[in-house]
Amino acid sequence: MKIVFLDRKTIGEDLDLSGFNRFGEVVMYDFSMPEEVPERVKDADVIVLNKTRIDENTVGEAPKLKLVCVTATGTNNLDKDFLARRGIEWRNVAGYSTETVAQHTFALLFYLFEHLGYYDEYVKSGKYAGDKLFTHFEQNFHELAGKTWGIIGLGAIGHRVAEIASVFGCKVQYYSTSGRNHDDKVKEVSFDELLATSDIVSIHAPLNEDTQGLINLEALKKMKSDAILLNLGRGPIIVEEDLCEALDAGEIAGAGLDVLSVEPMRKDSPFLKLGHPERVMITPHIAWASIEARRRLMKIIEGQITDWMAEEKPE
16 A cells, blocks of 8 residues: 655654554655646655645546545634545544643733733843833733633533643633534623623634634624634634734724634734734634644544554455
């Protein structure tokens, strides 16, 4: 059997993937452009990928292909109708990054909530060394206890964030973007109520017709002026130009983002032109990527191939 990794670098070069060698021949490519895929998969039985587009144009001339494994939860890059017509199975991975994304949510929050960028620069610049007081009070911050935390997208990650926020003493509420998901343990509110009453709003929702452009200027103007917005879902859920306008106008206090509408960030991104860049914290889509989560992810992929092989060749 031959396994082809099409974009191995998207899961990091620090992982030991030798466990896949037990399945047969393993070929790894750092990245694959669409036009390179047909030649690379022409004799593959299994392909492993993250973002590479899989459709008739890219794998239509791979007669042996039987399984496609996506090293992520999202599968928007798969033409599932084509795969079904060809009898090619596919797998994705869910739940591997719940802890690390929840952790990163709070990392973004506390950087903004306690003005850590400002205080870090204040000390490292040498200003603290010449100050007269042992405490510097320039940027006020508040306790998290007693604040209202609004969650958009109460899936596994949203639930975990709700649990942790509750431990910090927050009052947690959520909005269901589909209107179909309900939870007895967390207060459900309307979208407008969540925006108007939350001190922190965190997004953990998928990108779909219910969430595309959900956070626009109209929504941002409904939020508290001292509120913080966090996006750990998908970039296009927020209209970025509107968010930048709101940040510069002081409509909200800050935004922590791990996802953008275009990744990597486009060179004309409105975030690069902010008048108040200190009001935003952006990380390059790393919330999912702790070493533990990535190891867990690839172990799950290994297990999926093992299970598939057992189904293909029953003892």
